[in-house]
Amino acid sequence: MSERSLPPPTLERLPVYVRVLDDLARHGETTASSSRVAELAGVAPAQVRKDLSRLGTYGTRGVGYDVADLAAHVRRALRLSDAHRVIVVGAGHLGQAVARYGGLRARGFEVVALTDVDPAVVGRSVDGVLVRHEDDLAEVVASTGATLAVLAVPPGAAQGTLDALAAAGVVSVLSFVPGRLTVPDGMAVRVVDVAAELQILSFYASSP
Amino acid sequence: MSERSLPPPTLERLPVYVRVLDDLARHGETTASSSRVAELAGVAPAQVRKDLSRLGTYGTRGVGYDVADLAAHVRRALRLSDAHRVIVVGAGHLGQAVARYGGLRARGFEVVALTDVDPAVVGRSVDGVLVRHEDDLAEVVASTGATLAVLAVPPGAAQGTLDALAAAGVVSVLSFVPGRLTVPDGMAVRVVDVAAELQILSFYASSP
Numbered sequence: 001m002s003e004r005s006l007p008p009p010t011l012e013r014l015p016v017y018v019r020v021l022d023d024l025a026r027h028g029e030t031t032a033s034s035s036r037v038a039e040l041a042g043v044a045p046a047q048v049r050k051d052l053s054r055l056g057t058y059g060t061r062g063v064g065y066d067v068a069d070l071a072a073h074v075r076r077a078l079r080l081s082d083a084h085r086v087i088v089v090g091a092g093h094l095g096q097a098v099a100r101y102g103g104l105r106a107r108g109f110e111v112v113a114l115t116d117v118d119p120a121v122v123g124r125s126v127d128g129v130l131v132r133h134e135d136d137l138a139e140v141v142a143s144t145g146a147t148l149a150v151l152a153v154p155p156g157a158a159q160g161t162l163d164a165l166a167a168a169g170v171v172s173v174l175s176f177v178p179g180r181l182t183v184p185d186g187m188a189v190r191v192v193d194v195a196a197e198l199q200i201l202s203f204y205a206s207s208p
Numbered sequence: 209m210s211e212r213s214l215p216p217p218t219l220e221r222l223p224v225y226v227r228v229l230d231d232l233a234r235h236g237e238t239t240a241s242s243s244r245v246a247e248l249a250g251v252a253p254a255q256v257r258k259d260l261s262r263l264g265t266y267g268t269r270g271v272g273y274d275v276a277d278l279a280a281h282v283r284r285a286l287r288l289s290d291a292h293r294v295i296v297v298g299a300g301h302l303g304q305a306v307a308r309y310g311g312l313r314a315r316g317f318e319v320v321a322l323t324d325v326d327p328a329v330v331g332r333s334v335d336g337v338l339v340r341h342e343d344d345l346a347e348v349v350a351s352t353g354a355t356l357a358v359l360a361v362p363p364g365a366a367q368g369t370l371d372a373l374a375a376a377g378v379v380s381v382l383s384f385v386p387g388r389l390t391v392p393d394g395m396a397v398r399v400v401d402v403a404a405e406l407q408i409l410s411f412y413a414s415s416p
Contacts, residue, residue, distance in 0.1 A: 011411055015404035019387070040388070077411075084410050093308060097301035098402060103363070103386050107403040108410070147413040148406060155311070172409035174402070178311050179227070180248070188412035190405050194306060194382070195315040196223035197398050198356060201380035202292050202316070203219055203285075204396035205355040 006077070010051045014078050016041045017051070018107075021071035033064035080108040085145050087170070089161055090152035091116035091124075091131045094176055098150050100127045112144040117157075134161070141168040151175040162189070214285070218259045222286050224249045225259070226315075229279035241272035288316040293353050295378070297369055298360035299324035299332075299339045302384055306358050308335045320352040325365075342369070349376040359383040370397070 006014075020040040024032050034052070038045040052058070052070070055077045059065040086104070088095045091114040098104075099111045114126055115134040122133045132140050140146070149170045153161050158177040165173060166184035175181065178193045214222075228248040232240050242260070246253040260266070260278070263285045267273040294312070296303045299322040306312075307319045322334055323342040330341045340348050348354075357378045361369050366385040373381060374392035383389065386401045 006411070011408055014411075015401070015407040018407070019404075023388075078407050079410055079413070080407060084406070084413060086406065093301045093305035097305055100301060101402060103403050104406070107407065109403065109406050148409055150402075150406075172413040174405050174409055180231075188409055190409055192400055192402075192405065193223070194309060194358075194400075195311050195317065196227075197382050197400065198292070198294065198312070198317050198358075199223040199226070199286050199288060199315065200219055201356055201382055201396055201398055202287055203214070203222075205287070205292060205380040 006054060010054055013041070013043060013047075013051055014074050015107075016043070017048075017074050018071060018078070018080070021067055021074065024067050025071065030067055031064045032067050032070075034059055037065070075108075083108055083110045084148050085110055085112045086148045086150060087112060087141060087144065087146040088114045088150045088152060089134065089137070089165065090114075090154075091118075091121050091126060092152060095150070095152035096126050098152065099129055109148070112146055113140050115140060134164075137161075137164050138168040141165070141170055146170060148172045148174070151177055153177065155179050162187075214262060218262055221249070221251060221255075221259055222282050224251070225256075225282050226279060226286070226288070229275055229282065232275050233279065238275055239272045240275050240278075242267055245273070283316075291316055291318050292356050293318055293320045294356045294358060295320060295349060295352065295354040296322045296358045296360060297342065297345070297373065298322075298362075299326075299329050299334060300360060303358070303360035304334050306360065307337055317356070320354055321348050323348060342372075345369075345372050346376040349373075349378055354378060356380045356382070359385055361385065363387050370395075 020037055034048045035045045038048045055073060057070060057073050086109050088099050088111055095114055099114055111129055114129055114131045115137055116122055116131055117134045121131050124131050147170060149165050151158060151161060151173050155177050159181055162181055163184060166187050172188045175189055175191045178195055183189045228245055242256045243253045246256045263281060265278060265281050294317050296307050296319055303322055307322055319337055322337055322339045323345055324330055324339055325342045329339050332339050355378060357373050359366060359369060359381050363385050367389055370389055371392060374395050380396045383397055383399045386403060391397045
């Protein structure tokens with residue numbers, strides 16, 4: 001199976017493996033069994049072996065996987081070898097939280113610009129990153145080389161902004177906006193819906 | 209199958225169905241086929257029928273589902289009949305973004321308190337909600353009746369705060385903190401890891 005056609009559940013576990021392998025390396029461990037990776041990742045060992053074999057990687061019997069090799073391999077599968085440039089659209093509390101989020105750079109992402117429509121915010125700097133006007137989106141994307149965007153605008157503005165991002169050449173978007181969006185052709189969108197997450201948790205929070 | 213043991217993938221689709229049914233009701237539609245619900249939810253029709261049959265609901269052949277009845281039924285399955293009280297731990301940009309997020313109340317959640325450890329923030333009000341000191345967590349949970357919490361603290365503080373929430377009687381937590389947490393017995397934790405979401409998207413953003 002080519003990496004281009006990794007099944008989404010496998011794809012969604014790869015960042016977990018990267019984190020686990022980086023943790024192991026930090027603790028000086030150079031090899032790890034699939035069971036060890038599985039335990040730290042909270043996944044069944046057979047699933048780990050299956051996921052990694054899809055990437056063309058196999059452990060050595062009795063030894064396991066080489067931690068550094070495997071981490072590099074999973075990173076390549078996720079195309080994390082180069083830092084990805086991220087633009088954050090919407091510089092309210094959420095957009096600023098994403099831009100200031102310390103863990104991004106260590107995990108392969110650089111926030112290269114924020115945009116907003118509020119004149120009180122445009123021109124300011126958030127953690128060293130300039131807030132540009134959203135009208136200049138196409139120019140900002142072109143000049144920064146951003147390929148990923150985080151969508152943190154009000155719901156009413158989301159579809160128009162998504163379309164503008166597609167027109168500007170952004171191909172992947174992480175949206176924090178609830179509700180339905182029509183995804184432009186050729187674009188990948190993942191949605192984090194805080195209320196939906198809480199609704200799922202409320203199932204566990206209540207006695208039936 | 210009892211609702212207490214709904215499979216997680218079914219459970220995760222229920223908030224989507226609630227949103228779709230509310231949308232249909234707002235547009236004056238009183239009945240809907242499983243195909244229509246499926247289309248709006250982005251799920252296969254057979255999956256919709258299977259999910260809803262797990263809740264003990266079945267459409268009428270040739271008519272479909274009663275939209276209002278079905279919405280009420282799915283809400284009950286999610287135990288959304290009463291407003292759930294939510295405490296937001298960490299009143300930085302992310303915590304404030306969650307507290308100000310307009311969509312929560314409409315979807316059954318009320319943010320009743322924020323907490324923080326920063327004296328510059330404690331005592332302030334965010335969108336009408338007081339920021340209390342995190343040392344008073346147990347008292348805040350007891351006095352507000354919060355059962356859900358949103359964790360928006362720095363990574364180094366996350367485990368201690370999670371344990372304190374468990375000790376205070378909070379049973380479900382939505383965490384925005386990356387990295388591994390040991391989940392206290394009896395607690396349900398869902399993690400939104402922004403960097404992991406971006407890593408998954410980077411797979412789509414790069415040419416192989």
